[in-house]
Amino acid sequence: xxxxxxxxxxxxxxxxxxxxxxxxxxxxxxxxxxxxxxxxxxxxxxxxxxxxxxxxxxxxxxxxxxxxxxxxxxxxxxxxxxxxxxxxxxxxxxxxxxxxxxxxxxxxxxxxxxxxxxxxxxxxxx
Numbered sequence: 001x002x003x004x005x006x007x008x009x010x011x012x013x014x015x016x017x018x019x020x021x022x023x024x025x026x027x028x029x030x031x032x033x034x035x036x037x038x039x040x041x042x043x044x045x046x047x048x049x050x051x052x053x054x055x056x057x058x059x060x061x062x063x064x065x066x067x068x069x070x071x072x073x074x075x076x077x078x079x080x081x082x083x084x085x086x087x088x089x090x091x092x093x094x095x096x097x098x099x100x101x102x103x104x105x106x107x108x109x110x111x112x113x114x115x116x117x118x119x120x121x122x123x124x125x126x
Contacts, residue, residue, distance in 0.1 A: 013049040015056045016116045066117030
């Protein structure tokens with residue numbers, strides 16, 4: 001007999017140093033907007049939650065390690081060349097893991113860090 005559950009993934013959280021700067025970054029590049037602002041914890045559209053680093057470190061009693069490459073946010077964009085140009089224009093100091101490239105299977109991707117060292121991949125749809 002299959003057990004019914006109401007559990008589901010609702011959000012994913014990333015830790016940021018400057019929540020307003022991060023809000024602007026995710027709005028500028030991905031069109032995400034604020035749904036809820038709890039002063040240090042901000043929920044954006046598409047389920048992204050921005051958490052203030054000071055608050056997070058207090059909750060967890062652990063240091064946040066920037067650019068740890070343990071996870072990434074993945075977005076899809078059909079006009080990835082235009083996205084790469086927009087990224088370069090709006091955020092010229094972006095740190096890249098790889099600039100726009102094409103995999104053997106034909107998907108184009110770009111990987112970079114947000115201003116707080118959270119890894120982002122943008123790829124063309126499969």
